[in-house]
Amino acid sequence: MDFTFNQEQQQFADALRRWADKDYRFEARQAIIHSDSGTSDAAWATLTELGMTALPLPGAQGGFDGTAVDMLLVMQELGRALVVEPYFATVFGAQFLKLAGGHESVLEQVAAGSVKLACALGEAQSRHELNDIATTATGGGDGFVLDGVKTVVIHGAQADHLIVSARSSGEQRDTDGISLFLVPLDAPGVTVRDYRTIDGQRAANVTLVQVVLGSEALIGEAGKGWELLDAGADYGATLLCAEAVGAMDAIFAATLEYLKTRQQFGAPIGKLQALQHRMADMFIHLEQARSMAMLAAAKVDTAEPVERRRVVSAAKARVGQAATFVGQQAVQLHGGMGVTDELPAAHHFKRLTMIALSLGDADHHIERFIAQPGFLPLENA
Numbered sequence: 001m002d003f004t005f006n007q008e009q010q011q012f013a014d015a016l017r018r019w020a021d022k023d024y025r026f027e028a029r030q031a032i033i034h035s036d037s038g039t040s041d042a043a044w045a046t047l048t049e050l051g052m053t054a055l056p057l058p059g060a061q062g063g064f065d066g067t068a069v070d071m072l073l074v075m076q077e078l079g080r081a082l083v084v085e086p087y088f089a090t091v092f093g094a095q096f097l098k099l100a101g102g103h104e105s106v107l108e109q110v111a112a113g114s115v116k117l118a119c120a121l122g123e124a125q126s127r128h129e130l131n132d133i134a135t136t137a138t139g140g141g142d143g144f145v146l147d148g149v150k151t152v153v154i155h156g157a158q159a160d161h162l163i164v165s166a167r168s169s170g171e172q173r174d175t176d177g178i179s180l181f182l183v184p185l186d187a188p189g190v191t192v193r194d195y196r197t198i199d200g201q202r203a204a205n206v207t208l209v210q211v212v213l214g215s216e217a218l219i220g221e222a223g224k225g226w227e228l229l230d231a232g233a234d235y236g237a238t239l240l241c242a243e244a245v246g247a248m249d250a251i252f253a254a255t256l257e258y259l260k261t262r263q264q265f266g267a268p269i270g271k272l273q274a275l276q277h278r279m280a281d282m283f284i285h286l287e288q289a290r291s292m293a294m295l296a297a298a299k300v301d302t303a304e305p306v307e308r309r310r311v312v313s314a315a316k317a318r319v320g321q322a323a324t325f326v327g328q329q330a331v332q333l334h335g336g337m338g339v340t341d342e343l344p345a346a347h348h349f350k351r352l353t354m355i356a357l358s359l360g361d362a363d364h365h366i367e368r369f370i371a372q373p374g375f376l377p378l379e380n381a
Helices: 007-023 026-033 041-049 068-081 087-100 104-112 226-261 273-299 305-339 344-357 362-371
Strands: 117-120 136-140 143-154 161-167 178-184 190-196 202-214
Touching: 007 041, 007 068, 026 344, 068 087, 068 226, 068 273, 087 104, 087 117, 087 161, 087 178, 087 226, 117 143, 136 161, 143 161, 143 178, 161 202, 178 202, 178 226, 226 273, 226 305, 226 344, 273 305, 305 344, 305 362
Parallel strands: 117 161
Antiparallel strands: 136 143, 143 202, 161 178, 190 202
16 A cells, blocks of 8 residues: 655645644634634635635535545644644534535535534533434424534534434434434524633534424435444544644654753753653654554545444554653653643643544544454454
């Protein structure tokens, strides 16, 4: 398998890095985080102008037919720069519309940057189990009525439409009976409570009370949305793996520079062999995470469901473990200043912590990996 990036992919990544280095520096990001909206219209306009919103979308809807490998480079740069714009939420939501077909006009608006999406998939009791859905969708045929509460919807208040999972039949944890809907944020009965998360992103709790939707709001087939939900979540997890690699690249580089410049007893602390060993361990974790993120990106679009689940879960578990290790080591090597708000490394650490917990933590994905057909314990191998 060839993991060499072509010239066009590299140009995309280089353009994004130049923009971040020039206009999205740490001080600018801090100002955006503490603004009322928590995002920047100017930054979003630039991402659109650079073609980032169109990159993963079909050519028929004004996109560039970008693959997950193309997105790998984009997400790495966003992770390196700690970009807090609703890009991940939007392309994650668009993936459900792409997989299901239909809603072409919405995808066209997403490609043009005029519409943002968010995914309302989690609930208070569900933790990492996306099939644990208490939100209900009653009706059918000509329309549905949604009732329920969705929690920690990343960039929910900044979106124009929500991708909402709801139960149209079956028991609360069944995989059968799940339906997905495209819900306008301004639909009657939708209430959004916006808040800032520890990593500077925005999230929201969304309450749905007697939200009336037409049949055109349905994504895919009623009651048979689990495979779509599962595949879309794997795509989202793959993007998060790539973002984590970019964040780890940045925090590793910052830690290395700190060890070269921080003086103690007349010499840089980087000369201490014990600290060199810790940096070597960080590098190993980072490179293993990079390899797994690349493998997930190469497989998520094309592999059969069992192989896709196996590869994505292996990647998310390994990247999550690496994110925790690299982040914690970086904070410790920076000393007390490693947790201060003024240091970018502290913000990378917080973002890595959130990524490790999003769309399934390491324990969840190890269990999911083991549950796939064909897994053999060592004693039976």
